[in-house]
Amino acid sequence: MGLIQNGFRGLRIGLLGGSFDPPHQGHAHITREALKRFNLDRVWWLVSPGNPLKEHGPAALERRMTVARQMMQHPRVHISDFETRAGTRYTAQTIAALQQQFPQARFTWLMGADNLAQFHRWKDWRDIMERVPVGVLARPGDRVEARTAPAARIYRHARLSARHSTLLGGAEAPAWCFVNVPMMDLSSTELRATGAWQKTQD
Numbered sequence: 001m002g003l004i005q006n007g008f009r010g011l012r013i014g015l016l017g018g019s020f021d022p023p024h025q026g027h028a029h030i031t032r033e034a035l036k037r038f039n040l041d042r043v044w045w046l047v048s049p050g051n052p053l054k055e056h057g058p059a060a061l062e063r064r065m066t067v068a069r070q071m072m073q074h075p076r077v078h079i080s081d082f083e084t085r086a087g088t089r090y091t092a093q094t095i096a097a098l099q100q101q102f103p104q105a106r107f108t109w110l111m112g113a114d115n116l117a118q119f120h121r122w123k124d125w126r127d128i129m130e131r132v133p134v135g136v137l138a139r140p141g142d143r144v145e146a147r148t149a150p151a152a153r154i155y156r157h158a159r160l161s162a163r164h165s166t167l168l169g170g171a172e173a174p175a176w177c178f179v180n181v182p183m184m185d186l187s188s189t190e191l192r193a194t195g196a197w198q199k200t201q202d
Helices: 025-037 061-073 082-086 089-101 114-115 125-131 142-147 150-154 162-169 186-196
Strands: 012-018 042-047 075-082 106-112 134-137 176-179
Touching: 012 025, 012 089, 025 042, 025 061, 025 106, 025 134, 042 082, 061 075, 061 176, 082 089, 089 106, 089 125, 106 114, 106 125, 106 142, 114 134, 114 142, 162 176
Parallel strands: 012 042, 012 106, 042 075, 106 134, 134 176
Antiparallel strands: none
């Protein structure tokens, strides 16, 4: 990862995972909002080798990493291929491996509200909730469905109110917070559909 483990004690690090196929300004916007709203010291983009829930594989990892670094040039954001090097396939495995490698850091998992709505379908999702705080950033059209999602109901006792969102990065799991932020209504799926992402690799 190119990171020195010394000095990680108490560092609040947000984890934004995904295929980033392609990375876009919506990812960058969520990252900037997460740094501010959850009072994080860093955000790591975990660019996955592939999503187990998707039938078709993404573009080459090296290409996605390169574009992500070009797009997200921020001193507090790190673009990582940790999942590929660690050999993890699912989020719960990745978080466990990160906690083992960086035991002094305080990780927070970041997701959009659309992911919270189907979070209960993720492999070992309860393990994720019990391991790290979870920060949920609202996206257009997903707010009501996400708030009534099974994961939200089951862990309602662990929810921090939005006005206390800056406490999330230092909270003990289970803890989660749902914040409404001005969102950019972009998705990698829509960008792939335009054909522009595929054309740029020729």
